[in-house]
Amino acid sequence: MTSTSFDVEKIRKDFPIFSRELPDGRPLVYLDSGNSSQKPELVIETMREHLALHYSNVGRAMHVLGAESTEAYEGARDKIAGFVGAPSRDEVIFTKNASEALNLVAYAFGNPINTDPRFTLGPGDEIVISEMEHHSNIVPWQLLSQRTGATLKWFGVTDDGRLDLSADVITERTKIVSVAHQSNVLGTVNPVAELARRAHEAGALIMLDASQSVPHHPVNVAELGADFVAFTGHKMVGPSGIGVLWGRTELLDAMPPFLGGGEMIEAVWMDHSTYAPVPHKFEAGTPPIVEAIGLGAAVDYLTGIGMDAVEAHERELTAYALEALRDLPSLRIIGPETLEGRGGTVAFTLEGIHPHDVGQILDDQFGVAVRVGHHCARPLHLRFGIPATTRASFYLYNTTGEIDALVRGLHHVQKVFA
Incomplete structure (x- = not known):
């Protein structure tokens, strides 16, 4: 579902970190670029x-x-x-x-x-x-x-x-x-x-x-x-x-x-x-x-990639993620639920499950790196009456397959706490 003019697999090869495996042979699924992005070989x-x-x-x-x-x-x-x-x-x-x-x-x-x-x-x-x-x-x-x-x-x-x-x-x-x-x-x-x-x-x-x-x-x-x-x-x-x-x-x-x-x-x-x-x-x-x-x-x-292309790729990822996350029972997106006037950061809560538990299970069992907490925006979380959220943030090197991995992991989290 990614754009045919945007070769995300080629882009991923520019980033050495995506060639490594996590412990137990898990691939890295990095969905925390809103916190800090990974670095291409050119920069290094x-x-x-x-x-x-x-x-x-x-x-x-x-x-x-x-x-x-x-x-x-x-x-x-x-x-x-x-x-x-x-x-x-x-x-x-x-x-x-x-x-x-x-x-x-x-x-x-x-x-x-x-x-x-x-x-x-x-x-x-x-x-x-x-x-x-x-x-x-x-x-x-x-x-x-x-x-x-x-x-x-x-x-x-x-x-x-x-x-x-x-x-x-x-x-x-x-x-x-x-x-x-x-x-x-x-x-x-x-x-x-x-x-x-x-x-x-x-x-x-x-x-x-x-x-x-x-x-x-x-x-x-x-x-x-x-x-x-x-x-x-x-x-x-x-x-x-x-x-x-x-x-x-x-x-x-x-x-x-x-x-x-x-x-x-x-x-x-x-x-x-x-x-x-x-x-x-x-x-x-x-x-x-x-x-x-x-x-x-x-x-x-x-x-060299073009910021128009980066933006278009992230919009596709965000649309895919918003749709996929809707299938999860008891998941609440904090923020706009449509593409209008929004970027590729999606914060959410799972009813009855603390975000810290969500993040730990995603990392330990699925290799999915997300951010959990108040993301240095505590007053915003207080406004919504919640202590913390889980946040997935996308960038030019992410794929829809990685969003699928996130969703699989979240389904597992819900089963653990059912």
Whole structure:
């Protein structure tokens, strides 16, 4: 049932991990890419080669290795800018993950050294998030609210897993709106254009946590309407320890540095310093050099396949999974039950069975790797009155046969607890 133009078996051969067997000879069925994706040989070899033959610090050393390393590091920035449609490469800032990117922007608001009115924040001002956010897009804004006295507000979530846009949560007091582009639990793809319109009409800025969208869909930051976009490398066949913040140049120029140290400076005196232009203003110290280069290789890999093809393949998998899971008695999908406005993440509960038990049996007896728990989205689970869910998340290397293995495993789980 997979697309004839998308050779998933060929793609799987690019990923060394799928050549291994689990204990007792079980094949690996990896349905946890929403947590972290597997890595193709291209990424692994690119990083190995750089460490073995080209490694040096970047932007400092005046020798061949320094030049090669700097060229590869900055070349990765070019690739990522092109991948997400950034108008300028200098709008791409390397961070260690999406969480750091979100914290970087939150730090700019209410900072006393920043007098730009777009970033001033205090009592009476408002920050808007949503009930479906990952903790990384909740806690930084809670901390900002505590620092400044601003009010934290949020969109609720409907019973079918959509943002509840009926209430006027965004007001003339709102300074920043920060929401997930795609939920890491529900799979819901949020209406960014509508949210951006509301935010900008109120004079507010808008940020997107795109950790679950950039790896799976064609994303053009210039067309989204957002002011800031954060995403991470380890979910898009790249390494861990590397993330990206994209922001509009005029906003990045107006923001104060997040961290101080080498490379982010222009000149230093004992009583003050001046700062490098973006993006280096936000990249203090020795950066994650090899990780950035690995992310550039991941972009090469995904570009070679085509993000339209990746998205189409995942839609087929998701449609297949939604249909197959409906056959399981007492299974409840948490989130949209149709393909409309959703991605390839399906979270569910089995009545009377704790997700931890589900995950352990699937792994131990069927080699099926899923995630169980609240997936760093505890407020969302509280909203649905459940402590945890089981989550299957699909990517370009998954097959309908693996979904069949998941369903067989779930039938077995139900028999065990019958």
